[in-house]
Amino acid sequence: MRSLTRSLAPVLVAALVAVACNAPRASSSATPAATGTPNFTGRTLNIVTGGTGAVYIVYGAGLAELLNKKLGTAASAQSTTASVDNMKLIRDAKADVAFTLADTAFDAVNGSGSFAPPEKKADAKALAVLYSNLTHLVVKDAAGINTVTDLKGKRVSVGSAGSGTEVIANRTFEAYGMDAGKDIDRQRLGAQDSANALRDGKIDAFFFSGGLPVPAILDISTSMKIKMLDLSDSVQKMSAKYGNFYFPIKIPKTTYNTAADVMVSGVANLLVVPSSFDPALAQAILATMFDNKADLVKVHVAANDLTLETATVGSPIDFHQGAIDYYKSKGAWKK
DSSP: OHHHHHHHHHHHHHHHHHHHHTOOOOOOOOEEOTTSOEEOTTOEEEEEOOOTTSSHHHHHHHHHHHHHHHHOOEEEEEOOSOHHHHHHHHHTTSOSEEEEEHHHHHHHHHTOGGGOTTSOOOOEEEEEEEEEEEEEEEEETTSOOOSGGGGTTSEEEOOOTTSHHHHHHHHHHHHTTOOTTTSSEEEOOOHHHHHHHHHTTSOSEEEEEEOSSOHHHHHHHTTSOEEEOOOGGGHHHHHHHHOTTOEEEEEOHHHHTOSSOEEEEEEEEEEEEETTSOHHHHHHHHHHHHHTHHHHHHHOGGGGGOOTTTTTSSOSSOBOHHHHHHHHHTTOOOO
16 A cells, blocks of 8 residues: 555646646735625735655645635645745745745744845744654665764755755754865755655765655655664754754654664744735635645645644744634634
């Protein structure tokens, strides 16, 4: 059954992405229905996600399809290099909804990290804390690479330029006393390209920050024996310097058929919108997600982590008023 699921997964993902990315675009805005309930039919929504072989694009495509089906929106999921670029798209009014890592969202709103001057801040708010990303540092099992410091002089992909993975990779190396710009042969590849390059012997290791399982990593684990490197020593150092975004979390050996469980750094994933986003639509998006969670779980199991108890916990940026109103209506707003 597991092999059948894996073989069907790329087909399902491709179908979802095709449907979501080719959704009709319209310029109409919500108008009140006869009952006074907002009508979002034809409302365009550009949902910015991530690259192929990762979780954001799968989750985002499923979300776009769900909103189109339940609300009548004209939502589409745009593939991007993920968190950093997604927050820039929100900042520049080129996206309506974005998937992003908590540390990147904080930097974007506060003008630090990748958003330090001369870059401009983003005026954004959170809708929900979705699930946790885990920092995967993947090597071939037989490569003789056992620690982060073993990567000195090696060919390592740190994620796409403009991705949250690259931010985390750079901070991880720093925590181990290394400089990603000097101590490794740095490559900047997305999840799928990194997996392909490792399989083909073009790189020695790659980082990817994603929910379990990351499709590209799951795929190569069926054809070759891989290993995840322990990153537990980096968590406290990263949190002390950059903020309390990072926490220890385990990648179980059953996820990718590895020899052992491994402790790595985790970061929360957020769904964010511009501060000016329509509060009624924000409420409708959340209501649709929670009321139809089973549909999102069919797209990716990371949606299992979407709960009223956790959706408001762990965001380093303020919540949108529409989100606050929704959580209050459900008795879930504790702040």
